[in-house]
Amino acid sequence: MSEALEHALAEALAGLVTAVDTCDDDVLDPDTAVKWLEGSAYILDRLAPADRRRLSALLRAAALREPEGPWRDDLLKVGDGFGLDEDQHERYCDALRANVRRFVETVRGVDPTTPAPTCPGWTIGDLARHHGVAHRWAAHLVRHRVTERVWARDVPMEVPDEAGEYPQWLAAGAEESLRVLRAADPETPMWSYGADQHVRFYARRLLFEAVVHLADAELALGRVPRVEACTAGDGIEEFLENLPFLDRIAERVAALGREGASLRLRATDTGAAWTVVFGGAGGFRWENTARGDATVSVEGVSGELLLLVYGRRASGDPEFTVTGDRDVLDAWLAATAF
Template sequence: MSDALLNALAEALAEVVTLIDTCDDDLLDPDTAVKWLESTGFLLDRLPPADRRELAALVRRAAGRHSEDGWRGDLLRVPDGFGLDDDQHERYCDAVEHLVEEFARAVRDVDPSTPVPTCPGWTVADLVKHHGTTHRWMEHVVRTRATERVWAREVPLDLPEQPSAYPDWMARNAEAALRTVRKVDPDLPMWSYGADQRVAFFPRRLLFEAVIHLADAELALGREPRIAAGTAADGIEEFLENLPHYSWIAERVGALPDGSIAFLAEDTGAAWTISFGGAGFSWTKTASAAPVAVAAPAADLLLLLYGRRRPDADHFTVTGRRAVLDAWLRATAF
């Protein structure tokens, strides 16, 4: 791609975003404006950090071609508005830190024997132990720069005797994991059990471990999970990217009859169509024709994919062949 084209695209993006952001409410519905901007932010969040920084530089260069007026200032705010200069690796780490703190607060004073309905057979103690084990295992894997699979059972847990002490143990493990991950170049190649064979795999995976298990805890306590739409959309893509590498799921998906499902995020405008069957598993970021379509806010779609919501809940509009969706959900259950 030529420099001229890159500059033109960056300037066009900045101008459109600024027009949407500064448009009067009587000309553009504010909810529509927010939806468009959130969709744009989600797409930009998926760019590698180097590309995000380059885009920020191109937008500032475009702003510099305008005179010293309000429009120039509006354009200069675009990179900050989308966090283009932020380190995505650090952003994932910050998000994990915040969610782990929320999780610890949610479970610290709860009876450890409280059932967790979204994880049949588990109690809150089991949930906290699992979450803490994941952090301890990932810290070990990244610190040792693993080149092949390491099983969690191979990592000493130092688990407290009393389940009531599990939340603080989990929090300490999370702190250790984040200290280790933050010190390592995210582009460093290493083993992972997912699609991304770099250190960068681990903070992103920890984020969605935290998102889903915080939701488990909240639902167990009778609360509604609150997941930001952009985070949920990223979580959907992280799930789809890694699914072929989860052998215990990929085998079940490979045994399904040919089918496809369209997922539509009503709040961000994002869409994904998954296909499976004899030709293998694939997905696109489009709303293609499919035997069944599911529409809901992005957070509810994420919880559906992880089996934390059922498709007959009020959150979802399902059209088409429900049996195709049900078969997919059974095959992908963790």
């Protein structure tokens, strides 16, 4: 979806909602108005937190383009009326809890020595152990509001001796990390290893740890991963936001040396697009746009694109349509591999 279309749709939504909300009762039946607004609220409530923030910003921008006065004041209330800026941190925590439960249910009772092909050299047991360590590490960091890096090896883990006990150990660690995250103010500044230096970073980061490792486990067991479109789109953006802060990967991206080359990801199920342009101080820049030509473009449903950027799918898989210079795509995927 183009930026112009995004702005036009947001402006139309803001105007329609405001007109319905402020309409006289003799023009529009109040019960009908409430039904329309509640229906819209239900749909918007299902958006991922990042999409809700984006829509809130678009609605506010649409309002501010209007001249000062009562109409503009009413337009400015639309985002708040739908609660678009509320409970983002809590939403990430809820989604994290659901995905960890799915992971635990998926791997519980499975032979922990079962290979996990999407993580070469790892097993199902390794996935569960890694995931459990991530939760205990994050809980320690947030609990102490650390201002500099603390290594996971320096945090008490109490890892079970038997790999078969890892799923329950992970579940307990996730419960603790969620208690710590929910009790914390998400706006509190603290150290993180990514772009966002606040408590809120960790709920979002742990969510995509859970989403991707759930996919690893499902693929290892011959199942087809299913990632919701809104979650997948947010995950792609979180991935791109954090890459420059991962020194080893940032160095590889900078070394690609394909100044001006571009890579576009386009989600066929939502129309969302992300364009990465190589070069510059950080090795690349990106934006939500499908404008202009790209050196290489890859299309697929949102969930599959998320698995592609995380190296869980290959560019040649039938889930994707690739046009342009495939070497640019493969070079990017190799450079950004964990």
